[in-house]
Amino acid sequence: xxxxxxxxxxVQPGGSLRLSCAASGFTWGHYAIGWFRQAPGKRREGILCIxxxxxxxxxxxxxxxxxxxxxxxxxxxxxLQMNNLNVEDTAVYYCATDLQSVFGCDEGFFGAWGQGTQVxxxx
Numbered sequence: 001x002x003x004x005x006x007x008x009x010x011v012q013p014g015g016s017l018r019l020s021c022a023a024s025g026f027t028w029g030h031y032a033i034g035w036f037r038q039a040p041g042k043r044r045e046g047i048l049c050i051x052x053x054x055x056x057x058x059x060x061x062x063x064x065x066x067x068x069x070x071x072x073x074x075x076x077x078x079x080l081q082m083n084n085l086n087v088e089d090t091a092v093y094y095c096a097t098d099l100q101s102v103f104g105c106d107e108g109f110f111g112a113w114g115q116g117t118q119v120x121x122x123x
Contacts, residue, residue, distance in 0.1 A: 001025045001112045003095055008117035011085055015121070019080040021095030021114050028076055030054060032102035033069055034110050035080045037091035037119075044094070046105030048080065058105040062088070085121045092116045 007019040019035075032052045038044040047060040048067050059067070070079040078095065094117075096110035103109075 001097070001099065003097065003112055003114035005093075005095055005114035005117045007079075008093065008119045010120045010122065012123055013086050013121055015085055016081070016083045017085065017119060018082070019093055019095070019117060019119070020077055021079070022075065022077045023097070024076070026097075026099065028071065028073070028078060028097075031097050031099060032110070033078050034096040034102070034105060034107075035067075035069065036094045036096060036107055037089075038094070038116075039088075039091040042091075044107055046107060049102075049105035051103040052101040055103055060105075082119075085119075087121050090119060090121050092118050 002024045004022045011017050030053045034049040036044050036046050047063045048069055049058045066084050068081045070081055095114040098111045
């Protein structure tokens, strides 16, 4: 199981970014998808997760109305679309999954992680 991330970079406040998370060794299918982030000096937090089997979607308060998850099954890739970004969104972002059933957005539930990608929001 391997997750390879791409995307990220520098964006101005109010802008948008899309992060990619390509899977190998398994097919996304109905496995849980988790997006997490870690800002400088802070703990990693779950921001948007979809449970196994397309179950319940969890949004952190900071992500509601701005972040969504998309899929491209042909590319076996999931995406985090982030809109209306602000400086508080600056962090290293991670995608994650687990081949066991996952319901929730606690990082302890996720055993496979992408390498992380930096997102910096600044004018």
